[in-house]
Amino acid sequence: MKKLTAFLMLCGLIALAGCNTMKGAGQDIQKGGEKLENAANKHS
Structure with missing residues (x-):
């Protein structure tokens, strides 16, 4: 569960x-x- 939470936080960042x-x-x-x-405006 901790790995999943860390992975989701990393993806969000x-x-x-x-x-x-x-x-x-x-x-x-x-x-x-x-x-x-x-x-362009200066040269036209």
């Missing part, structure tokens, strides 16, 4: 870390897109 990582990656991509858009 990995899932939470994955969500935060994907959220951060999405924000980075969005910022990059905004910079490209601003650069």
Whole structure:
């Protein structure tokens, strides 16, 4: 029973870390897109 509980807790931590990582990656991509858009607007 202790092994199952530890395994489930580990899976939960990995899932939470994955969500935060994907959220951060999405924000980075969005910022990059905004910079490209601003650069395009300056040159048009």
